[in-house]
Amino acid sequence: MARIGVFVCHCGTNIAKSVDVERVAEAAKSFPHVKFAVDYKYMCSEPGQNIIKEAVKEHKLDRIVVASCSPRLHEPTFQKCAESAGLNPYMVEMANLREQCSWVHDKTEETTEKAIDLVKMAVAKVAKDAPLTRGEIPVTKRALVIGGGIAGIEAALTIADCGYEVVLVERTPSIGGHMAMYDKTFPTLDCSACILTPKMVDCAADPRIELRTYSEVEKVEGFVGNFDVTIRQRAKSVDKTKCTGCGACLEKCPSKGIPSEFDAGMGTRCSIYRPFPQAVPNVPVIDRETCKMFKEGKCGVCSKICPTGAIDYTQEDVVTTEKFGAIVVATGFDLWDHKLCGEYGYGRYPDVITSLQYERLMNASGPTGGKIKRPSDGKEPKNIVFICCVGSRDAEHGFTYCSKVCCMYIAKQAILTKDKIHDSESHVFYMDIRSNGKGYEEFIGMATCNCGTNYMRGRVSKLYPKGDKIVVKGNDTLIGKPVEIEADLVVLATGMQPVHDSVDLARKLGVSTDKYGWLTEAHPKLKPVSMLTDGIYLAGACRYPADIPDTVAQAAGAAGKVAGLFAKDSIKSEPMIAYIDQNSCAACGLCVSVCPFGAIEIEDVKDKRGNVIKQAARVNEGVCKGCGTCAASCRSLSARLRGFEGSQILNEIEALAE
Amino acid sequence: MTDKLREEAKRVLREGIAEMVIGWAEGSAEFKTTPFFAFTEEDCDRLVWNTACVNNLAKYLTDYPKEKKIALCVKPCDSASVNVLIAENKVLRENIYVIGLACGGVIDPIKAADAGTCELSDATAKYACLHCVHDKPEVADIVLGEAERKLTPAGEDMPPFEERRKYWEKEFDKCVRCYACRQVCPNCYCEQCFADRTDPKWTSRKPTAGESWMFHAVRVMHMAGRCVGCGECERVCPKSIPVEKLSREMAKYVKDIYDYTAGMGEKPLLGTYKDEDYDAGVHEE
Known part of the structure; x- marks a missing residue:
């Protein structure tokens, strides 16, 4: 016979202000199998938990109902409390009197009646609760990092530093990502390459890190601790073991x-x-789309010139499937396609360029050797206009969010322009200056006061060429007057958007994206580098626009999560997950298609002699998150959810209908 | 037509396309045929095709292992049932040879006996056929014959909203819970029906209007996007409860809301998700 204890929480005044908690506790005493009921101001506090522990001992309770807040908030608290009182932690039910009752109703008779009904249902359910035990899942201590930008590099280095093997997959021929393209970095103006390239070299030199450039992830299967990932290494047509990187x-x-x-x-x-x-x-690759040897079948110059015979036109893509315990996604961003914003004339006027292109013009390793020359005639520009928020905060053409980094890099580019061309003038059209980072506000001050950059709050309405100049028409809203500037060069601060195939990647990983295509974290505040799928973490601008300091911090955070996972030989699995009664399963496959986590598959069921007797669904316990969609969809009631069995639910309904 | 069917059946067995042919044969009485399983070419001479071939033979597919090569004679509605079974992993398309028969409707044996003729007309037709618009099977390896729909389509038959409760209470009060409707349905293949479960007991076996209501309501939910409207459930009901009406109403909702017709899609309705899917439960005012 079940012996149930009911503990009603006031939650300060959160619940007590509109629910008569004492009456609820009194009413609970009359419910079937309830041996003890009490109310207390804060059930989750230490004295509150002690009341539970003592009641369990004194009244020999074998299951409890806590009538307080949402189980999302405090179910783990009371499970731990029950466990330390000697109960199975899954013999606890919570009646949500706060979010679903006191917060949403006024203090009336009906509010208390509803609270009593909620407790009655929880009591009916807990009477049918069965003890559950957590399982153990082994962990493969090898991490996969997808994306070789600064986020991926930092994550890989940190994980390797903790002593674990890492495979770093990068789509382009080299790691480095966007950061390698920048000239200087805000707000300290260090040379981007000087701080990045040593990390890149460390990646290559660390024996625990395996670089897979020119490669892509094709398929991800499995679950936390046990992912099976298929990686396609595209043919580089250059044998990396022979190439010395001479560059001939x-x-x-x-x-x-x-x-x-x-x-x-x-x-x-x-x-x-x-x-x-x-x-x-430092190994070149052959771009087979443009190479004469592949297009026309004759050329072979590189093969003839190569002193070590490293060129291999017959190389093929290599597809491998490997085991990993954790995955860090660090795939970064794309720049917004500002052709969508026609009034800025990009693509039509050669001297209207993007900020990333301007970055390359300023960079010593860029096409002009660091000398700023405008694309149309190679002249040094004297009058430069920067336009902020191109695509960002622009629901009409782009997206509603702020790309976060543009204000800062425009300030940086204005400062560097002054540094390189002393007699130049920079004009910035901005919406708001967003400079909320360490040292950022001072950096803006450097651009405006020290370098004399002309900041104008307003939007640009039109650009048009006039001679070899570009006339920029805009509005300075602070002085309320139209402005017209004859510019030599116009730089568009294009915003960040998700990588073009981020949704495909999310689909492969079985994770979700938001409406723009940014990958979604498990919790925006408390789990910013984890994803809803256990064992998959994210860092940097694949989640949302981020600058370098944020990205590096997130990458180190994600790596810390991976190291934390790998520090254990096995992990505990949550027992409140689905299972299939294979005896009655008809293998229709509906659960397979509705499962959002890909946790269910159809398998052959064999008898003791190994003969296949039927087909039935099976839940992969490591992947299942216990959402219950399969249980809701199953017509024969073969798919069920532990902790939410049909008997428990029906008992609740019957209690309510009494 | 019967000759053509027999010829095709013999060819199928002779060439080893299938081990058996499931079709219809003369029944015990006039106006009736019986499901027939032909294993040899001689057997095939007993196959018939006429307006009395009412049974939906797709029912028998789930009685055999998926690997067995079976040839099946189907009307358009039966073929939709086969399609549902394929989509739900119960039947392998490559192991089923579907002999499709063009169909302009079949008779209701009782009505036909009353009228004293097997001639198809509005008076003798099976009720489901009056709602059918197909004359060719959707899934078939071969289609035999030609057919024209001459029946007058039946209109809306669900009682007005306000009267439905009363109407169905009366109908379900008649139900004896023999489960014939479930047993004859080709797409009711669960090894254990929710109605037979005892722990927990979702519905009691007492044949009261309330409990029967529960059974039929759940059955129609389970048939959402799956009922092809062959009308077998209604034909076999010993109490003449118009159970098909419920499924037909459900099919109408499914068509309106998700633009899906049972037996016409490659995947089950509830196993697919489209961004533009309308969430009736949430948005409906």
């Missing part, structure tokens, strides 16, 4: 003039290329 092939390749991705289209490359001189690994 790059000089002689006849297919020149291909717009360089690394220079954001400002410079060119040839068919065999490495993105930039400090590339890691």
Whole structure:
């Protein structure tokens, strides 16, 4: 016979202000199997928990109902409390008197009646509760980092530093990401390459880190501690074991003039290329789309010139499936396609460029060797206009969110422009200056006061060419007057948007994205680097626009999560998950298609001799999150959820209907 | 037509396309046929095709292992049932040879006996056929014959909203819970029906109007996006309860809300999600 204790919480005045908690506790005493009921001001506090523990001992309770807040908030608290009182932690039910009763109703008779009904249902349910035990899942102590930008590099280095093996997968021929393209970084103006390239070299040198550049993740299966990931290594056409990185092939390749991705289209490359001189690994790849050898079947210049015979036109993609215990997603961002904003004339006027292109023009490793020259005629621009919020905070053309980094990099570019061209003038059209980071406000001050950048609050309405100038028409809303500037160069501060195939990646990983395509974290405040799928973490601008300090902090955080996971040999699995009664399962496969986590599969059921007797669904316990969608969809009631069995639910309904 | 069917059935067995042919044969009385399983070419000479071939033979597919090669004679509605079974992993398309028969409707044996003729007309037709718009099977390896729909389509038959409760209370009061409707349904293949479960007992076996209501209501929910409207449940009901009306109403909702017709899709309705899916429960005012 069940012996139930009911503990009603006042939650200060949160519940007590509209529910007569004493009456609820009194009413609970008359419910079936209830041996003890009491109310207390804060049930979750230490004295509150002691009341529970003592009552369990004194009245020999074997299950309890806590009538307080949402189980999302304090179920773990009371499970732990029950456990320390010697009960199975899953013999606890919570009646949500706060969110679902006192907060949403006024103090009336009916509010207390409803609270009593909620407790009655919880008592009916707990009477049918069965003890559950947590399982153990082994952990493969090897991490996969997807994306080789600063986030991926930092995560890989930190995980390796903790002593675990890491595979770093990067889509382009070199790690480094966007950060490698920048000239200086705000707010300290350190040279981006000087702080990044040592980390890249560390990645290559660390024996625990395996670099997989020019590779992509194709498929992810499995669950926390036990992911099976299929990685496609695209053919580089260069044997990395033979290549010394001498660069002779790059000089002689006849297919020149291909717009360089690394220079954001400002410079060119040839068919065999490495993105930039400090590339890691320093092995070129052949772009088979443009290479004459692959297009026309004849050329072979690079093969002839290579002193070590490293060129291999016959190389093929290599697809491998490997085991990992955790995954860090650090796939970064794309720049918004500002062609969608026609009034800024990008693509029509050569001297209207993006901030990333301007960054390449300022960079010593860029196409102009660090000399700022405008694209149309190579002249040094004197009058430069920066336009902020291109795509960002613009629901009409782009997206409603703020890209977070543009205000700061525009200030940086204005400062660097003054530094490189002393007699230049920079004008910035902005909406608001957002400079909420350490040292950021002072940095804006440096741009405005020390470098004399002309900041104007307002939007640009139109750009048009006039001679070799571009006329920028806008409005300075602070003085309330229209402004017209004849600029030599216009730089658009294009916002960040999710990588074009972020939704595909999310689908492969079985994680969710928001309406824009940014990957969704498990909790925006308390779990910013975890995802809802256990064992998958995220860092940097694949989650939301982030600057370098934020990205590095998140990457280290994600790596810390991975290290925390790997510090254990096995992890506890949550027992409140689905299971299938294979005897009655008809293998219709509906649960398989509705499961949001891909946790269910159809398998052959065998008898003792190994003969297949039927097919039935099976739940992979490591993957199941206990959402119960399968249980709701199953017609034969074969898919069930532990802790939410049919008998428990029916008991609740019957208690309510009495 | 019967000759063509027999010829095709013999060919199927002769060429080893299937081990057996499931079709219809002359029944015990005029106006009736019986499901028939032909294993040899001689057996095939007993197969018939006429307006009395009412049974939905897709029912028998789930009685055999998926690996067995079976040839099945189907009308358009039966073929939709086969499609549902394929989508739900119960039948492998490659192991089923579907002999489709063009159909302009079949008779209701009782009505036909009353009228004294097997001739298809509005008076003798099976009620479900008056709601059917198909004359060719959706899934078939071969389609035999030609057919034209000559029946006058039946209109809306659900009682007005205000009268429904009374109407169904009266109907369900008749139900003896023999479960014939469930047993004859080709898409009711659960190994254990919720109605037979005892722990917990979702519905009692007492044949009261309330408990029967529960059974039929759950059955129609389980048929959402799956009932092809063959009308077998209604035909076999010993109490002549118009159970098909419920499923037909459900099919109408499914069509309106999700633009889905049972037996026409590659995947089960409830196993697919589209962004534009309308959430009737949440948004409906």
